[in-house]
Amino acid sequence: MNAPLIELEQINKTFMMGKEPILALRNISLTIQENEFISVIGPSGSGKSTLMNVLGLLDQPDSGVYRLDGVPVQSVPDDERAKLRNQKIGFVFQVFNLLPRADALRNVEMPLVYSASYDRSFSKTKIRELAEGALRRVSLLDRMSHKPNELSGGQRQRVAIARAIVNRPRILLADEPTGNLDSKTGSEILALFEELHHEGVTVIMVTHDPKIAARARRTISMADGLIAKDEYAHS
Ligand code: ADP
Numbered sequence: 127m128n129a130p131l132i133e134l135e136q137i138n139k140t141f142m143m144g145k146e147p148i149l150a151l152r153n154i155s156l157t158i159q160e161n162e163f164i165s166v167i168g169p170s171g172s173g174k175s176t177l178m179n180v181l182g183l184l185d186q187p188d189s190g191v192y193r194l195d196g197v198p199v200q201s202v203p204d205d206e207r208a209k210l211r212n213q214k215i216g217f218v219f220q221v222f223n224l225l226p227r228a229d230a231l232r233n234v235e236m237p238l239v240y241s242a243s244y245d246r247s248f249s250k251t252k253i254r255e256l257a258e259g260a261l262r263r264v265s266l267l268d269r270m271s272h273k274p275n276e277l278s279g280g281q282r283q284r285v286a287i288a289r290a291i292v293n294r295p296r297i298l299l300a301d302e303p304t305g306n307l308d309s310k311t312g313s314e315i316l317a318l319f320e321e322l323h324h325e326g327v328t329v330i331m332v333t334h335d336p337k338i339a340a341r342a343r344r345t346i347s348m349a350d351g352l353i354a355k356d357e358y359a360h361s
């Protein structure tokens with residue numbers, strides 16, 4: 127049998143606030159199969175972002191095992207881990223995190239420029255072609271020469287999604303992706319996630335909005351660094 131896409135075993139992450147330890151993740155164990163669509167909910171400070179950062183290889187847990195495609199990621203050297211992240215994971219943030227001086231095309235090309243450092247098949251032409259394809263995917267090809275400050279919030283988030291999917295990752299992680307958007311724009315972003323899910327991508331998103339959370343097949347509720355509930359929607 128294939129290994130699950132994601133396996134967390136007793137993951138702990140503590141932050142120090144002065145002398146006070148904050149247990150952001152407490153013995154989290156979690157299995158996620160390929161092509162799940164999961165929402166993560168819970169009060170502010172419950173550990174949602176910490177969990178996403180661990181899943182996205184942006185942060186390392188203090189203890190526990192994280193297996194991605196069966197590979198225990200902590201035992202992989204840093205540069206190899208960066209490569210794993212680049213190839214397998216797309217990350218979308220609430221605050222978009224685009225490069226302010228770069229236009230939309232350049233922002234979307236960025237992960238491919240990193241890919242090119244270890245895969246020579248990414249020529250300049252190829253990079254441009256793939257980035258344009260990703261921008262077309264989010265219906266923003268006509269804005270490719272615009273800088274972030276020349277785009278609306280919804281358009282910025284679509285550029286960020288194009289950047290997240292340009293490498294065709296199997297996993298899309300989104301931390302409150304609609305948190306800074308009005309509800310109509312938020313629905314458009316969610317529709318894009320649903321399309322990607324239908325195409326086979328595993329989508330995990332944090333949201334405060336119960337209506338958005340309800341669109342996922344599985345809802346994980348965090349409370350105080352723990353998984354308080356893990357429920358599948360009836361279908
Ligand atoms: P959520 O995303 O659910 O709001 P977080 O994962 O951001 O929660 O935070 C969980 C807990 O860890 C909170 O108490 C938060 O203050 C703390 N925390 C998160 N990141 C840091 C950090 N870099 N330094 C200190 N404390 C942190």
Ligand code: MG
Nearest residue numbers: 174175176301
């Ligand atoms: Mg958060």
